[in-house]
Amino acid sequence: MDRTDFEVIIIGGGIAGASLAYFLSQKGVSDIALLEREPQHGYHSTGRSAASLVEWDPIASVQQLKAIGGKFLRNPPAGFCENPLLLPSQVMLLYRGAMLGDFDATLGTLSRDGVEFAPLSHSEAIARVPALDLGGSDRAILLSADGRIDVHELLTGYLRSARHAGADIRVSTEVRGLVTDGERCVGALTDAGMLTAKWIVDAAGAWGGLVAKLANAAPIRLEPRRRTIVIFDPPSDLDVRAWPFVISEADQVYFSPESGGLLLSPMDQIPIEPCDAQPDDEIIAAAIERLRSLAPRLVPRALKRRWAGLRTFSPDSVPVVGPDPRVKGFFWLTGQAGFGIESSPAIGRIAADLIVDGSTDVFDASILSPARFFEK
Numbered sequence: 272m273d274r275t276d277f278e279v280i281i282i283g284g285g286i287a288g289a290s291l292a293y294f295l296s297q298k299g300v301s302d303i304a305l306l307e308r309e310p311q312h313g314y315h316s317t318g319r320s321a322a323s324l325v326e327w328d329p330i331a332s333v334q335q336l337k338a339i340g341g342k343f344l345r346n347p348p349a350g351f352c353e354n355p356l357l358l359p360s361q362v363m364l365l366y367r368g369a370m371l372g373d374f375d376a377t378l379g380t381l382s383r384d385g386v387e388f389a390p391l392s393h394s395e396a397i398a399r400v401p402a403l404d405l406g407g408s409d410r411a412i413l414l415s416a417d418g419r420i421d422v423h424e425l426l427t428g429y430l431r432s433a434r435h436a437g438a439d440i441r442v443s444t445e446v447r448g449l450v451t452d453g454e455r456c457v458g459a460l461t462d463a464g465m466l467t468a469k470w471i472v473d474a475a476g477a478w479g480g481l482v483a484k485l486a487n488a489a490p491i492r493l494e495p496r497r498r499t500i501v502i503f504d505p506p507s508d509l510d511v512r513a514w515p516f517v518i519s520e521a522d523q524v525y526f527s528p529e530s531g532g533l534l535l536s537p538m539d540q541i542p543i544e545p546c547d548a549q550p551d552d553e554i555i556a557a558a559i560e561r562l563r564s565l566a567p568r569l570v571p572r573a574l575k576r577r578w579a580g581l582r583t584f585s586p587d588s589v590p591v592v593g594p595d596p597r598v599k600g601f602f603w604l605t606g607q608a609g610f611g612i613e614s615s616p617a618i619g620r621i622a623a624d625l626i627v628d629g630s631t632d633v634f635d636a637s638i639l640s641p642a643r644f645f646e647k
């Protein structure tokens with residue numbers, strides 16, 4: 272007979288929920304239900320990302336979360352996965368136009384934070400990616416130990432370990448309501464009936480705000496924003512396989528080798544209601560025009576694939592992780608924006624520490640606390 276009472280119920284089977292289930296089980300908590308509405312894990316944002324580890328962010332706390340994540344991805348625990356989690360194919364940040372002014376400050380921050388990097392002249396950048404049409408004053412920074420994450424391997428590793436430890440991991444199970452008893456959230460109404468727990472965790476990604484409303488939790492505005500990715504073939508005379516992941520904020524595009532072809536994102540961030548996001552042709556066309564001025568030889572004749580996903584932002588663009596200040600037993604694990612995969616080893620561990628111990632020595636948890644939006 273299926274269990275109905277748990278220590279922790281996690282709503283959402285993307286990377287956030289899966290990483291929490293893993294880190295809880297590492298702390299000896301296996302009395303967990305992980306509930307995913309879709310028939311497969313990672314169907315929404317997690318399965319649609321660009322899968323990059325980029326240990327640079329203008330928000331210092333986010334950069335720190337990425338760096339903690341990077342350590343795990345480079346050196347996962349023995350037996351966690353069958354294949355490497357990180358392909359260290361490198362990341363190249365381009366500085367041109369209005370972004371040139373940020374170059375020196377970025378170098379300073381990367382040195383301070385111990386990120387492995389090398390500053391590049393425009394000709395050194397072109398030597399690595401010959402299709403780039405850079406001017407003499409353009410610069411680049413190579414993040415030499417970063418690259419592409421095997422998201423499937425990471426997600427599977429989290430889920431496999433948690434299941435092995437005894438977690439009850441369910442798909443096609445939607446949470447439709449939350450039950451409160453006085454000031455405490457005590458249960459979830461699901462397709463499979465009522466489930467109760469000491470902690471109910473909101474790891475519902477773009478639906479995080481809606482789930483919080485079900486519990487009458489503190490009103491924190493979470494904004495899902497759509498982002499698009501397309502895949503196309505490069506010109507036949509260009510071997511792109513050894514290229515780094517190239518990001519140009521000035522041109523608002525990033526591109527990377529992907530299964531023999533190229534992946535390109537318009538870096539769009541259109542606010543949108545939570546949904547099964549679909550790509551927009553106008554946004555793709557505008558991005559291809561911007562690619563024309565950065566790397567004209569790469570402009571594709573046809574696209575092989577296109578998709579879109581949602582990145583969910585809190586009001587200060589820092590994740591919301593911790594107990595709700597209003598409703599006891601309700602725990603937020605949301606707002607991972609565009610870095611939820613690479614930071615999942617950090618955020619999952621922090622959340623597990625907070626649930627089990629009430630504190631963590633990994634990170635200053637007050638930066639992530641939902642209570643920060645209500646303090647004067």
Ligand SMILES: Cc1cc2nc3c(=O)[nH]c(=O)nc-3n(C[C@H](O)[C@H](O)[C@H](O)COP(=O)(O)OP(=O)(O)OC[C@H]3O[C@@H](n4cnc5c(N)ncnc54)[C@H](O)[C@@H]3O)c2cc1C
Nearest residue numbers: 283285286287308316317321323446476580610611612613
């Ligand atoms: C185009 C794109 C590129 C990106 N690139 C990167 C990148 O390079 N590196 C990086 O680290 N991050 C990247 N991200 C961000 C990353 O994908 C997200 O931060 C991360 O996947 C968020 O994970 P999540 O588990 O919170 O959300 P999701 O993966 O969306 O999981 C939430 C789950 O909750 C489920 N759910 C919702 N409501 C309910 C309910 N009521 N009952 C049961 N289940 C429910 C949903 O079905 C969903 O599966 C990118 C995102 C996009 C869209």
